[in-house]
Amino acid sequence: MGNGIAHVFAQKGFVVNLVDTQSHQLDKALTTIAANLDRQIAKGTLAEDEKKKVLASIIPFSDLAAGVQKAELVVEAATENTDLKLKIFRQLDELAPAGCILASNTSSISITRIASATRRPQSVIGLHFMNPVPVMKLVEIINGYATDKAVTRQLVELSVQLGKTPCVVNDYPGFIANRILMPMLNEAIYSLYEGVAGVQEIDTVMKLGMAHPMGPLQLADFIGLDVCHSILRVLQDGFGNPKYAPCPLLTNMVVAGRLGIKSGEGFYVYTPGNKDLVASKRFQQ
């Protein structure tokens, strides 16, 4: 997600300091951005000479302090883990300039909770981009309990400037996007777990029957099964309702390291250079 967010900001003329604690992830992000820019050039949506400019305005940092010391806006997109986000926001509060807005791309973790790790909760907000960021139009903007209305207005304007459509929502578990999406993905996984239908059948029913561009199992692989699992746990804990509990099959897959596209296998197998959707051997009937 971080590489996609850096890409859209840089393409609209912002200077982006891209921070990751793992330097190999920074290299991977820059390679991904270059490949995505090439795709835009091939489609005719980006001029050839823009690529260099966009890449030149993304500066990689492995040191958070150096990356944020002059920032006007920080968009945090680290791993979906509450303790990690709280730690990062405590650091950002120390390291970023006083007027800097601190936004999180979290899919589900409470913005109010994240804000409480700082001494500037009025400047903390959710800025939830969808995957893939350069393609998807929506930005879900999440007001924490104390978010200043002026900060929300600023991010609504910024989202429009980025070519996105902002939707402002309030801070309850899963916000809107994942409160509605994740139970559907979990139900698709339950249908597979209970043997109601196979991987291809479940995805085909939803693609052709509901005109979804991707089936729910393919979408779960695309999002990352670990991310889906942790969002469902946030919904379950946040509402205190067992209906959101992750399907045991999803839990097993995450424990086994079958995380979807990012690990090379989830409900489908992903082989470089092969675009065919092939169900994982585990689910072939």
Ligand SMILES: NC(=O)c1ccc[n+]([C@@H]2O[C@H](COP(=O)([O-])OP(=O)(O)OC[C@H]3O[C@@H](n4cnc5c(N)ncnc54)[C@H](O)[C@@H]3O)[C@@H](O)[C@H]2O)c1
């Ligand atoms: N995957 C999706 O489809 C999707 C969609 C919308 C929002 N999100 C949200 O975006 C965020 C990132 O998701 P992702 O799928 O890209 O996660 P990911 O786990 O694939 O990548 C997270 C990156 O954060 C880096 N990181 C970890 N700790 C860090 C730290 N302390 N400082 C800087 N970098 C650190 C990791 O090295 C890694 O490169 C999550 O909050 C997730 O919920 C994900």
